[in-house]
Amino acid sequence: MTDASPFPEDFLWGASTAAYQIEGAADEGGRGPSIWDTFAAAPGRTRDGDTGAVACDHYHRWREDFDLAERLGLRAYRMSVSWARLQPDGRGELNPEAVAFYRELLGDLRSRGITPLVTLYHWDLPQVLDDEGGWPERRTAHRFADYAARTAAALGDLAEDWIPINEAWCIAFLGHYEGVHAPGRRDLTQALRTVHHLNLAHGLAAAAIRDRRPSARIGTAVILTDIEPASDRPEDQAAAMLADGAGNRMFLDPLFKGAYPEDMRWHYRGSGAFDAIEPGDMDTIAAPLDFVGVNHYHRFRIAADESDPHLGTRALEPEGPVTDFGWEIHPASLRRVLERLSADYTDLPVYVTESGACFDDAVGPGGEVDDADRIEYLDGYFRAAGEAIEKGVNLRGYFVWSLLDNFEWAEGYSKRFGLVHVDYDSQRRTPKRSADWYRRVIASGGANLDWN
Ligand code: FCB
Numbered sequence: 001m002t003d004a005s006p007f008p009e010d011f012l013w014g015a016s017t018a019a020y021q022i023e024g025a026a027d028e029g030g031r032g033p034s035i036w037d038t039f040a041a042a043p044g045r046t047r048d049g050d051t052g053a054v055a056c057d058h059y060h061r062w063r064e065d066f067d068l069a070e071r072l073g074l075r076a077y078r079m080s081v082s083w084a085r086l087q088p089d090g091r092g093e094l095n096p097e098a099v100a101f102y103r104e105l106l107g108d109l110r111s112r113g114i115t116p117l118v119t120l121y122h123w124d125l126p127q128v129l130d131d132e133g134g135w136p137e138r139r140t141a142h143r144f145a146d147y148a149a150r151t152a153a154a155l156g157d158l159a160e161d162w163i164p165i166n167e168a169w170c171i172a173f174l175g176h177y178e179g180v181h182a183p184g185r186r187d188l189t190q191a192l193r194t195v196h197h198l199n200l201a202h203g204l205a206a207a208a209i210r211d212r213r214p215s216a217r218i219g220t221a222v223i224l225t226d227i228e229p230a231s232d233r234p235e236d237q238a239a240a241m242l243a244d245g246a247g248n249r250m251f252l253d254p255l256f257k258g259a260y261p262e263d264m265r266w267h268y269r270g271s272g273a274f275d276a277i278e279p280g281d282m283d284t285i286a287a288p289l290d291f292v293g294v295n296h297y298h299r300f301r302i303a304a305d306e307s308d309p310h311l312g313t314r315a316l317e318p319e320g321p322v323t324d325f326g327w328e329i330h331p332a333s334l335r336r337v338l339e340r341l342s343a344d345y346t347d348l349p350v351y352v353t354e355s356g357a358c359f360d361d362a363v364g365p366g367g368e369v370d371d372a373d374r375i376e377y378l379d380g381y382f383r384a385a386g387e388a389i390e391k392g393v394n395l396r397g398y399f400v401w402s403l404l405d406n407f408e409w410a411e412g413y414s415k416r417f418g419l420v421h422v423d424y425d426s427q428r429r430t431p432k433r434s435a436d437w438y439r440r441v442i443a444s445g446g447a448n449l450d451w452n
Contacts, residue, residue: 004447006386012115012397013442014076015069015419016354018122018166020052021406023082025059030095032088034124035134036409039182050412056404057427062105064429068420069114069403072435073442076115078353078399079105080122080166081155087147090126099154106158117161117293117353117399119221120148120205123171123182123409130183135171135194138276141201148205149212156213163293163353164205167223168198168251177310180410188310192273196281199254203284221293221353222251224341226333230303230316239304239313242267246311256345258286267311291396292346293353299333323357323377325415331380338388338395349396355381356401358408358415361432369421369432378434382441383449400438404429 020036040051058065069077083090085098109116121144129140148164156162165171174181177191185191206218225247229240245264253261259282265274305314318328334355341350357377361369378400389395405418413424419435422428440448 005445005449006389007446008389008396009445010396011445012076012351012399013438014074014078014115014117014397014399015072015403016078016399016401017058017403017406018080018119019082019085020055020080020122020124021402021408022056022058022065022404023085024053024055024057026051026053028059029085029097029101030088031082031085031098032090033127034082034084035127035130035182036124037084038127038130039184042184045184046410047412047414050407050414052407054424055407056422056424058404059101061427061429063108065404065420066105066108066112066114068429068431068435069109070112071431072419072439074114074403075442076117076397076399077109077403078117078119078163080119080124081151082124083121083144083147084124084126086151086154088126090129090132090143091146094150094154102155103158106155110158115161116159117163117351118155118159119163119166120144120151121164121201122166123175125183134183135197135201136176136185136190137193138197138200138278141197141204144201145204145208149208152209152212152216156209156216160215161217161219161291162209163219163221164202164209165198166221167295168195168202169223169247171198173246189271189273192268192271193276195250196273196276199251199285200281202255203281203287206287206289207284217290219289219291219293219348219351220255221295222248222255223295223297223354224248224252224337225296226299226330226336228299228301230301233304235304236302239311240302242311243300243302243313243315252341252345254282254285255289256286258282289348291349291351292341293351294337294341295354295401296334296337296352297327297355299328299330324359325411327357329357329377329380331384333384334381335384335388335391338385338393339391342393347394349394351397351399352385352395353399354401355398356417358417361405361416361418361421363421363423363430367430369430371432371434374419374432374434375437378438378441379449382446386446386449 408415
């Protein structure tokens, strides 16, 4: 920490990506199909029918991408490895070509002085495991632990920091209740069983990684949303409580308190969801971690709405400026979720493992991408992170989503989150103005932000 910046000197300034969103090469290197290949190929599931079959072609262009990361001065890089590439059949020996690929990537990052954080599951379940029932089935959690153990054994000498699962909320509710993400199911009980099996998979994988690599540091990446009641009316207050329960506490409480929240158990009574819990599960889930990753994108002001069959809630329209996704720009919410995590749950080291914004960026006539809106966004969110540190939050790093424009799930290539612009026809990379701005933030340790 310097006089001019609250960020500690060893703060991990980073950026994040995920395998399916950037790698492409879906049929190469022995990779098997994942649920996202299947989902994206089905008619009407993604914007314009986009798929991740080619994406940013990072599989072939990763050196160029890491050159850009190095030029940015990134201290750390959060990436995911593809389960469907490493274990195409969802079981058994790892695919040697995939192991070689990821070993090369990780070794290269380290030689550049960039610390890798590795996520094991950023949504690309081998299709064969979904055919056998997928996350609503308990055996998938055990399959995941086996994959985690083998991957830690194969790659663990090249990465210290491991995140088993990215954003269990999205997988469970977007994938199994709303059906807007793979595998596209729409069933509340299946979604809730998925919640438990993902929490369990996290715990089983954490134990498996520790077993293979006792020195590994293990965390998680939870998506935390800042929930506010829309008014003082008791029904809005109760609605906000439920939204917070489903979105945040169903994941934080098991990890840090070893139990599902009582109010949510009551709300979901009759769904059969909690029948999935077996003796010992909660201890497995709550085993101590080394760090917590927070992905943050939203504030929601929640009102009661009886027409919603899940929670009886509705989010009000954003009040302030929004990104190209229509997501509200509200930096104070990042500070609030970080403070809440530290007040209510844990004093472990925290990383912001994802935060960022999409805007309709285009390459200008002079070849530049002038994304002043992203600079303003990041400036606000970095300062909110700095304020959280000043308030005592043990924040150790910040990973901007994302290094590159990439395949934004159901939105296909229409949403650009990158510090680096990707022209998907030519695969040309163009660092945006925000990349240069971020480079200067990193070089100054955050001291060049406006702290007044
Ligand atoms: C998060 C996902 C990430 C990306 C951002 C915009 O929920 O983890 O892959 O799509 O949203």
